[in-house]
Amino acid sequence: MGKYFKLNTPIPGKLYFSLSVAAFVLLLLAWQLGVTVGHLPPTHLPPPGAVARAAVELAGNGLINDIGISFFRVTTGFLLAAAIGVPLGILMGSLKVAEAFFEPLLAFFRYMPASAFIPLTIIWLSIFETQKIGVVFIGIFFQLVLMVMDVTHNVPQDLIDTAYTLGARPLEVFRRVILPAALPGIMDTLRVALGWAWTYVIVAELVAASSGLGFLIMNAGRQLSTPDMFVGILTIGVLGIICDMSFKLLYRWLFPWTEREV
């Protein structure tokens, strides 16, 4: 038994998996106990069964639609931010003049919370899809650029020097060394940014939307329908995990050469 409690030491895969599952089971158990033994009012904490029933009901009644629309907003905002942010970050990470020009500006914007921009985005972009996408974009773009810049900075100088001594010219060094060396880190950054994108889309939908998971939660709240709120929140969690795992699988498939096991 003691061998499983050594600091920073790997444990068997089966044990790892069982422990992970046990955490979920315990949470469900505690939840049920809170309802039956703790007598918490169902408006505060509905029993798991009620949430499951609400989930089934909602599934047949627009939940898929709400997931779809939120998913669309997240993906569009995320892709837009990545399409501009990744090349810009790489440029800033490899060219000091680009860094000097953009970095202070972006670092300044980074500290303005995206939620503070919501009223402004409503004036600029009305309450259509573009507004929700805009909030997601503002929420992740600045962080993303700066993180991609850091990743690019961290490409070992010795690798770059090696390429020079093998006859590479600056553009070749960029294409053949800096880019491939930075890609796994950029992929990690994107995975983290996608998580934030989900947060911001919900924030946007809570404030000004008539569809999407955030709206579902807001609407359920207005009707004091706590099980529906639970369904909305849990759905976001499940979607988040699916996104995260897809990214990890993609990472393993794209970069079989990395030292790190994921």
Add this chain to the structure above:
Amino acid sequence: MALAAAPRASGKKLVVVNLTREFTLKRERITALDGISLEVREGEFVTILGPSGCGKSTLLRIIAGLAEASSGQVYKDGRLIQGPGPDRGMVFQSYTLFPWLTVRKNIEFGLTLKGMDAAQRRQIVDHYLDIIGLAAFADAFPKNLSGGMKQRVAIARALANDPDILLMDEPFGALDAQTRLVMQELLLKVWEETRKTILFVTHDVEEAVFLGDTVYVMTARPGRLKARIPVPLARPRSFEVKNSRPFLELKSRILEQIREESLKAAAMMPAGGG
């Protein structure tokens, strides 16, 4: 430019003329290299020996064209060096294999840049894989190689590019003692075959004597060349030579010189640092 004309006439492979490198650290002017001059013949194996921080790596980087000198010049085949190029291959102390490329792709990196066709690349890579004894690992990624194997591939990669000069910056510094010995013998074997001009930087006296035709001993802060010591040991050398009388005598002679320098360097360090 009288200085510029002289090396051209000398016909040496590499000529370093009065090289100085200074930099400012915390407002303090530091002379890393001070008036370094040396000459290397075609096919000569030169080792540069010095304590850590003596600027021997900086010297190598300047010759590679990766760093700039504050003053002085470096000539290769009579031509002034003004930047990095494939004519001066380099092997670093840190592992510098491109981790996203297989062993084969790593070795042919420079050849691909030259636009060489696949069949020719294959032939050259196979040749060097054979020399370093890693043919079975051609398609492995660097993460699956040991430290010694990585450095063997790094040497093969530099040689496959057929440079005029091979610059080696403590390439075996990160390896364990046994692997080091094996690598030294392997390097000598490769050198016997290719007769490349090699500049090899190390802080290990035994390594410097065992490998080199000529050992340059460097001083620390400012980095100067303290002595130029020819190594009259016969070639080809194998590890047995390390126990021979001439080897041991040479080694202790150099150790003495190094010791003076190390003591000086230690005395210059802040309290507690040495």
